[in-house]
Amino acid sequence: MIQFHFHPSPNPLKIALYLEETGLPYELVPVDTRKGEQHSEAFKAINPNAKTPAMLDGETRVFDSNAMLLYLAEKTGRFVPQDTPAARAEMYSWLMFVASGIGPYCGQAVHFKHFAPEPKAYAVNRYDFEAWRHWTIVNDHLATRAWMLGDEYTFVDMAVWGWARVVPFVLGGDAWEKLPHVKRLLDEINARPAAQRAEALKTRFQFKAEVDEDARKVLFPQNARLVDAGG
Structure with missing residues (x-):
């Protein structure tokens, strides 16, 4: 059985959605990142990057959420596009766009807007500029098609959904006025029973909610260098 190491944040929820959509049996293992559990030796043996999510499938480890989506898609053959060079090229391109663009830039936008110390202008x-640029590309793309890869719902839509859920927190309260096609995609996936089950996973465990001083130490260990340097 798959052992899925989970925290209720955008990247793990992509995997939760895929597992729920396919009905694959899995064991959910909570990882409370604000308590620093991702830095345990046991977790880093699965994901040396000390980031959620991570997965064990028997003796096979998989880490990085986008690698996990690809692995699961290849394992099940579910929610994948047609097996043609053109369709696979679109799949890889948009998945890597999420991996190298949407995720990192949204994450950094959230960090500097909500958590970083001054000066940070x-x-x-x-x-913020880059996050808006990436989401505008997705919005324009969705203006002419139902789903990211055309007429069929695929795991690439699940990758987008993970981050689309938090767009207002990333970009601000007016984001949906400017990104109506992304909002449509989000609403359509949110209406799916699998998405509702994935969202409900966070209620099965009590995760630390506040970002207090102890949480800052484990989430932002780079700040220790500023203290050591007298900054």
Whole structure:
């Protein structure tokens, strides 16, 4: 059985959605990142990057959420596009767009807007601009098709959904006025029973909600260098 190491944040929820959509049996293992559980030796043996999610499928480990989606898609053959060079090229391109664009830039935008100490005006401007740019590309793409890869719902839509859920927190309260096609995609996936089950997973465990000083130490260990340097 798959052992799925989970925290209720965008990247793990992509995997939760895929597992729920396919009905694959799995064991859910909570990882409370604000308590630093991702830095345990046991977790890093699965994901040396010390980031959620991570997965064990028997003796096979998989880490990075996008690698996990590809692995599961190849394992099940579910929610994948047609097996043609053109369709696979679109699949890989948009999945990597989420992996290298949407995820990192949204994550940095959230960090600098909501958690980073001052001064941060330059960083906020850079990552807010890039997050908006990436989501506008997705919005324009969805203006002419039902789903990311055309007429069929695939795991690439699940990858987008993980981050689309938090767009207002990333970009601000007016985001949906400017990104109506992304909002349509989000609403359509949210209406699926599998998405509702994936969202409900967070209620099965009590995760630390506040970002207090202890949480900051484990989430932002780079700040220790500033203290050590007298900054």
